[in-house]
Amino acid sequence: MQSGQRRKKQVLKKFAVITLAAFVYGAGISLLIDPNDLAPGGVSGLSVILSRMIPLETGTIYFLINIPIMLLGVWKFGVRFIVSTSWAILMISLSTNLIAPLGALTEQPLLAAIFSGVSTAAGIGYVMRAGATTGGTDIIVKCLKLKKPHLKTGTIFLGMDIMIILSGGIVFGNVDSVLHSLISVAITSIILDLILYGRDEAKMIFVISNASEAITRRLLEELDVGVTHLSGAGAYKRENKQVILCVVKKPNAWQVEEIVKQEDSSAFMIISNASEIYGEGYKSYFGERL
Numbered sequence: 434m435q436s437g438q439r440r441k442k443q444v445l446k447k448f449a450v451i452t453l454a455a456f457v458y459g460a461g462i463s464l465l466i467d468p469n470d471l472a473p474g475g476v477s478g479l480s481v482i483l484s485r486m487i488p489l490e491t492g493t494i495y496f497l498i499n500i501p502i503m504l505l506g507v508w509k510f511g512v513r514f515i516v517s518t519s520w521a522i523l524m525i526s527l528s529t530n531l532i533a534p535l536g537a538l539t540e541q542p543l544l545a546a547i548f549s550g551v552s553t554a555a556g557i558g559y560v561m562r563a564g565a566t567t568g569g570t571d572i573i574v575k576c577l578k579l580k581k582p583h584l585k586t587g588t589i590f591l592g593m594d595i596m597i598i599l600s601g602g603i604v605f606g607n608v609d610s611v612l613h614s615l616i617s618v619a620i621t622s623i624i625l626d627l628i629l630y631g632r633d634e635a636k637m638i639f640v641i642s643n644a645s646e647a648i649t650r651r652l653l654e655e656l657d658v659g660v661t662h663l664s665g666a667g668a669y670k671r672e673n674k675q676v677i678l679c680v681v682k683k684p685n686a687w688q689v690e691e692i693v694k695q696e697d698s699s700a701f702m703i704i705s706n707a708s709e710i711y712g713e714g715y716k717s718y719f720g721e722r723l
Contacts, residue, residue: 448520450563455521458556458567459492459528465549466617467491467529468537470610472601473549473617474594476502476569477525482597482604492529496522499568506572509579517565518572525556525567546613550620557621558628570594588626594618636686637707640677640693641665642700649677651692656685680707 462477472478480494487494499522507515539545560567566575574589598618602611642648649660663676681689686704693700 447517447563451517451521451560451565452524454556454559454563455524455567456528457552458560459525460532461549461552461556462491462495462525462529463532464535464538465545465552467533469540469542469545469613470605470607471542471545471549471614471617472598472605472610473546473553473614473621474570474597475553477553478594478597478601478614479569482601485604490530490533492526492531492533495529495569496526502569502572505576506566509572509576517563518568521560521565522568542609542613543616546617547620550617551624553617554621554624554628558625561629588622591618591622594621635680635682635707636689637680637705638678638686638689639703640679640700641674641702642677642693642697644697644700645675645677647696648693648700651696652677652679652689655692656681656688658685658689 458477462481465471466473466477467481467484470481472481476495476498477491480491480498483489483494483498484491489497503515503519503522506518537545539548557567566572570593573593577589578584595615595618598611598614601614602608640648645662649662652658652660658679658681661678663678665674665676666672667674679689690702690704693702
């Protein structure tokens with residue numbers, strides 16, 4: 434009984450998140466993208482372009498374009514997946530049409546490009562984190578991720594969006610529209626990856642020192658970071674060396690440097706960026722690759 438209630442709450446929470454995120458996405462289209470002649474990629478951008486050519490509202494066109502794409506989603510991911518996605522598409526379509534009469538939030542194209550990028554990323558990102566998509570290129574991207582899981586979502590979106598942006602430039606006959614749309618897409622790509630993957634970049638540090646035991650002790654006690662000892666040998670003197678390997682969050686990297694300097698000012702230290710880290714304190718091995 435309790436598990437059933439818990440499941441019901443989870444489903445309600447999921448659809449509440451999807452609804453709110455879809456509203457943010459739809460508001461971005463109606464208040465920023467559409468009235469400023471922007472076509473920042475995706476089905477939303479394509480819908481704005483087509484709304485200038487056929488007598489239908491942008492939200493309605495968005496819904497119609499998504500029908501064949503949803504059928505692709507049913508084929509690839511099943512009916513269960515498409516239920517939540519269909520809800521997201523319906524909410525985006527409705528919110529786009531309902532908010533449109535309010536007019537432009539700003540008539541400054543640059544501001545519209547910046548904030549439409551933020552709203553689009555927030556809408557797509559939180560819908561995807563809830564286990565659905567906003568339809569359109571989201572489903573196509575999700576299909577591509579099945580074949581190419583190593584590709585980041587924002588990067589795939591960027592490539593597809595550029596083609597739609599160029600089409601918008603032809604329809605609007607305005608180079609400024611293309612440039613502003615590119616700004617919007619770039620912002621969307623960056624923020625989308627932050628929402629989906631988080632800022633888990635860290636520093637990977639190798640330390641070769643004769644004071645490795647003292648350095649290791651301080652790293653464990655003062656910074657509470659994981660430390661691994663690697664076996665090495667100097668090529669010139671043929672002396673065995675104990676190499677310290679640790680991965681720390683960027684804000685803590687300077688503390689590692691200070692400890693090494695204090696314990697052995699002649700230590701050999703290599704510091705590099707680590708952008709994909711799996712394990713305790715970072716990403717889960719078993720989390721979905723969005």
